[in-house]
Amino acid sequence: MKGRFSDILQYVFVIRELTSREIKRKYARSSLGIIWSVLNPLLMMVVMSLIFSTMFKRSIENFPIYYLTGQTIWGLFSGATNSAMTALVDNKSLLIKAKLPKHTFILSRVYTALVNFGYTCIAYVLMLFIFRIKFTLTMLLFPVGILFALIFSIGMGYLLATEYVFFADIKYLYGIFLTLLMYMSAIFYPVDNLPEMVQKVVNMNPVYLQILFARECVMYGHVPETWVWIRLSIWSIASVVVGMIVFKIQENKIMQTI
Amino acid sequence: MIICTALCLALIPTYKVNAAEAYVTFGSTSYTPTEGKEFKIGVYVKCMDGVGASSITVGYDPNCLEYVGGGSGYDRENGLVFITDDIGNGANSKKFMLIFKARSASFSEIHAVANFVYTYDFPDVVMEDGTVIPCADPVECTITGSAVAPINIQGVAPKPEEKPEEKPEEKPEEKPEEIVEEVVEETPEEAETVDVIPEDESLEEEVPVVIVPEEDEVVSETVEQMDTIEPDTFVEANSLYFIDGENEPVQERTLDESLILMMILVGSGLALLFLLWLSRDEFKARKKEAKLYVDALEDPNYEEDTNEEFIIELPDELNETQAEESLYEHNEEYEYPEEVLQANDAVAYEEEDLHIINMDEKLPVDDRERVISVKDVTMEFHLSTYNPSGLKDYLIQMVKRNISYRRLYALYHVSFDIYKGEVVGIIGTNGSGKSTLLKIVSGALRPTSGSVTVDRKKVQLLTLGTGFDMELTARENVYLNGSIIGYSRDFIDKHYDDIVKFAELEDFMEEKVKNFSSGMVSRLGFAIATAGDAAEILILDEVLSVGDEFFRKKSLARIKEMIHGGSTVLIVSHSMGTILENCTKCVWIEKGELRMVGDPKEVCDAYRHMEEAENAVGA
Numbered sequence: 001m002k003g004r005f006s007d008i009l010q011y012v013f014v015i016r017e018l019t020s021r022e023i024k025r026k027y028a029r030s031s032l033g034i035i036w037s038v039l040n041p042l043l044m045m046v047v048m049s050l051i052f053s054t055m056f057k058r059s060i061e062n063f064p065i066y067y068l069t070g071q072t073i074w075g076l077f078s079g080a081t082n083s084a085m086t087a088l089v090d091n092k093s094l095l096i097k098a099k100l101p102k103h104t105f106i107l108s109r110v111y112t113a114l115v116n117f118g119y120t121c122i123a124y125v126l127m128l129f130i131f132r133i134k135f136t137l138t139m140l141l142f143p144v145g146i147l148f149a150l151i152f153s154i155g156m157g158y159l160l161a162t163e164y165v166f167f168a169d170i171k172y173l174y175g176i177f178l179t180l181l182m183y184m185s186a187i188f189y190p191v192d193n194l195p196e197m198v199q200k201v202v203n204m205n206p207v208y209l210q211i212l213f214a215r216e217c218v219m220y221g222h223v224p225e226t227w228v229w230i231r232l233s234i235w236s237i238a239s240v241v242v243g244m245i246v247f248k249i250q251e252n253k254i255m256q257t258i
Numbered sequence: 259m260i261i262c263t264a265l266c267l268a269l270i271p272t273y274k275v276n277a278a279e280a281y282v283t284f285g286s287t288s289y290t291p292t293e294g295k296e297f298k299i300g301v302y303v304k305c306m307d308g309v310g311a312s313s314i315t316v317g318y319d320p321n322c323l324e325y326v327g328g329g330s331g332y333d334r335e336n337g338l339v340f341i342t343d344d345i346g347n348g349a350n351s352k353k354f355m356l357i358f359k360a361r362s363a364s365f366s367e368i369h370a371v372a373n374f375v376y377t378y379d380f381p382d383v384v385m386e387d388g389t390v391i392p393c394a395d396p397v398e399c400t401i402t403g404s405a406v407a408p409i410n411i412q413g414v415a416p417k418p419e420e421k422p423e424e425k426p427e428e429k430p431e432e433k434p435e436e437i438v439e440e441v442v443e444e445t446p447e448e449a450e451t452v453d454v455i456p457e458d459e460s461l462e463e464e465v466p467v468v469i470v471p472e473e474d475e476v477v478s479e480t481v482e483q484m485d486t487i488e489p490d491t492f493v494e495a496n497s498l499y500f501i502d503g504e505n506e507p508v509q510e511r512t513l514d515e516s517l518i519l520m521m522i523l524v525g526s527g528l529a530l531l532f533l534l535w536l537s538r539d540e541f542k543a544r545k546k547e548a549k550l551y552v553d554a555l556e557d558p559n560y561e562e563d564t565n566e567e568f569i570i571e572l573p574d575e576l577n578e579t580q581a582e583e584s585l586y587e588h589n590e591e592y593e594y595p596e597e598v599l600q601a602n603d604a605v606a607y608e609e610e611d612l613h614i615i616n617m618d619e620k621l622p623v624d625d626r627e628r629v630i631s632v633k634d635v636t637m638e639f640h641l642s643t644y645n646p647s648g649l650k651d652y653l654i655q656m657v658k659r660n661i662s663y664r665r666l667y668a669l670y671h672v673s674f675d676i677y678k679g680e681v682v683g684i685i686g687t688n689g690s691g692k693s694t695l696l697k698i699v700s701g702a703l704r705p706t707s708g709s710v711t712v713d714r715k716k717v718q719l720l721t722l723g724t725g726f727d728m729e730l731t732a733r734e735n736v737y738l739n740g741s742i743i744g745y746s747r748d749f750i751d752k753h754y755d756d757i758v759k760f761a762e763l764e765d766f767m768e769e770k771v772k773n774f775s776s777g778m779v780s781r782l783g784f785a786i787a788t789a790g791d792a793a794e795i796l797i798l799d800e801v802l803s804v805g806d807e808f809f810r811k812k813s814l815a816r817i818k819e820m821i822h823g824g825s826t827v828l829i830v831s832h833s834m835g836t837i838l839e840n841c842t843k844c845v846w847i848e849k850g851e852l853r854m855v856g857d858p859k860e861v862c863d864a865y866r867h868m869e870e871a872e873n874a875v876g877a
Contacts, residue, residue: 009746010741010744013741013746013747014741014742017737017742018738018741020734021730021734021738024729024730024734025729025730028729031533031534032530032534035533039526039529039530042522042526043523043526045519045522046519046522046526049516049519050519053515058304058350058351059349059351062515064515064518064519093721093725094725094742095702096697096700096719097700097702097719097721097725097742097743098742099714099715099717099743099744100742100744130518130522131518190350192350193349193350252704255697255702255704256639256703
């Protein structure tokens with residue numbers, strides 16, 4: 001029992017070390033460092049709002065917050081999956097040494113994205129105050145939405161990291177897929193304006209659902225509808241299960257290939 | 259001068275207390291068409307609750323413009339275009355495109371008159387085959403925002419002689435104070451009269467207009483009846499010099515929003531500059547440090563200092579022989595004078611007095627604790643014989659069934675045992691499977707067949723320069739690497755000073771590893787891997803043959819210390835000197851097969867023979 005506990009401690013320690021490595025590395029050459037995690041979404045928000053807020057003035061109330069909610073969650077998902085994809089290959093040399101389960105490296109990349117998201121949230125909360133979004137109890141559901149996003153990202157991360165070992169081209173394919181997914185996530189436009197068919201597809205998009213979840217509970221003060229909960233749960237669980245299975249099956253082959 | 263003025267008017271029925279807002283606006287606040295050319299004007303019906311049935315009449319000056327198409331009906335004589343839509347789309351806005359042709363270079367106004375917009379929530383109002391479906395409740399109409407939304411814009415070539423009867427000069431004088439009376443619709447049963455009061459220039463107030471149903475609460479409307487509206491009143495009601503096309507509340511909100519956005523932009527810009535300015539100082543300081551560090555490296559005194567430390571730490575005798583030995587090693591790798599080897603052995607035996615030294619294969623196995631047992635291990639790799647140049651190529655070849663795999667046995671039925679306290683050297687030519695064997699022993703790989711019995715928690719694999727992140731400082735790397743190889747935070751905290759001292763990097767721990775020499779990196783790696791007495795089984799992959807010779811001696815001393823403490827060591831090396839000097843047992847693997855296990859001297863001799871023979875054949 002005690003051994004198990006210390007194992008878990010070690011696990012946490014490794015993930016934290018790896019994460020702090022990632023973050024330091026990411027901003028190693030910039031002078032502002034981690035502050036970019038706060039500034040970047042803010043500046044993006046300003047740019048996007050200047051361009052699009054007049055276009056969607058009638059249909060989107062409070063465009064900057066609408067966009068920022070979408071962007072932060074999108075950032076979490078795309079950051080987590082994109083970096084988790086290369087987690088195994090990048091850490092080749094550590095992987096051979098490590099006695100820990102190999103998926104620690106994937107988890108650490110997702111955790112890095114979460115830490116980044118935490119910094120982005122500073123900007124987000126600040127904007128909520130500036131744009132005078134009233135506090136509602138439903139805002140407490142926001143972390144639940146993030147949890148859905150996180151679980152989904154972990155599953156996708158497992159899948160991508162495994163496939164990337166065998167098929168490096170997936171990086172480029174995934175880049176294109178991400179672009180498609182981004183435009184299907186209604187980050188900066190209202191869904192209502194889309195044709196009905198497209199709306200149906202968008203409503204199936206897990207990332208859009210996560211964004212919708214967050215918007216509902218932060219901007220509009222609603223508890224998200226049941227179908228949103230159901231679809232999000234299905235997506236998250238399915239992604240984790242598929243990811244884990246693929247990873248487990250290929251685990252030994254990964255080490256051989258790397 | 260062609261000046262087209264847009265005039266917007268919106269009448270919105272509200273359902274009960276619903277304060278539904280609806281607007282009719284034009285796509286642009288002004289148009290400057292070319293004479294004789296067709297152009298399009300977008301008419302937008304906007305309603306927050308969803309656009310339902312709507313009816314719009316657009317008035318224009320028939321002298322200047324010619325209606326071409328786009329509406330559902332027209333009256334060219336009076337300059338009217340009717341747009342009727344009895345379904346709507348439920349979205350926030352619906353767009354209609356009208357096509358006009360500019361007749362002459364002149365100015366004209368276009369205005370929307372008598373608009374009805376129902377919110378989508380009123381299914382009652384939808385027409386079916388022209389029949390009137392009554393609305394159950396009384397309908398209130400409100401004009402929100404400005405009823406008049408015109409703009410003037412200078413157009414192309416002004417032709418004063420062709421001006422129509424309305425002269426732009428007159429317009430500014432005519433303040434639009436008139437009250438417009440408009441009969442919105444009349445049905446045989448009931449009629450509504452809407453009083454539209456266009457606001458004054460200030461455009462500040464919303465003008466509520468109430469439609470009072472004359473007879474009863476039920477109001478029904480048909481689109482066809484919209485024809486009865488007289489547009490003339492609206493022509494007069496317009497004003498050329500109203501400058502805004504938007505209604506007031508919306509404009510205020512955007513203004514507010516963009517103000518905030520601009521403030522954020524400016525604010526973060528300032529913060530950025532400030533931080534950059536701050537970090538410049540920091541950067542300078544960092545550069546200075548780096549320079550100091552380079553100086554220290556180049557300083558010959560510094561080197562000397564470290565040398566002295568080495569010498570003090572090591573026993574003199576050992577130091578000398580080893581220095582001698584390494585000289586040989588540098589000159590001629592494999593040809594040691596017999597005496598030196600023997601002397602070496604002797605020194606090692608006497609100095610270290612290790613209990614394991616004299617243990618050989620003849621001793622009964624039961625006496626010793628078996629720590630690593632490699633049984634019949636086979637590792638098989640699939641190598642594709644054909645390397646596709648891309649996915650397309652790959653698919654083509656797969657379809658053609660051209661892709662086949664070659665089996666490569668990195669290890670083929672290898673078995674041996676290693677007992678506690680042994681120092682085992684593994685030799686073999688490049689690509690003979692040594693590293694694969696180490697990976698299997700350390701648990702990174704699973705063998706294709708066979709088994710390895712070893713407590714993987716105790717295994718510490720040390721390879722050269724791997725696992726260091728060049729962008730991090732040495733201190734961060736100690737923690738990162740330590741955590742990966744299984745040290746807890748407490749353990750690293752406790753042994754941090756020892757690690758630094760052993761690696762002799764006291765002054766460089768806050769320096770980034772990318773500035774280190776390869777010797778420094780391997781020193782640090784060795785120091786981390788051998789920290790404390792954590793490693794019970796230490797696997798060294800080509801570690802002992804790098805670094806300066808002083809450090810090499812120091813690390814050998816450390817390994818011997820560990821062997822004292824009961825550690826088992828596996829050494830992979832191409833340097834026969836290292837093997838002969840340190841090992842108590844030697845394993846020779848050649849092309850995946852186990853050639854020989856036994857006394858280092860015998861095995862090394864055999865290995866050297868093979869190489870010589872091969873060289874001879876090659877020559």
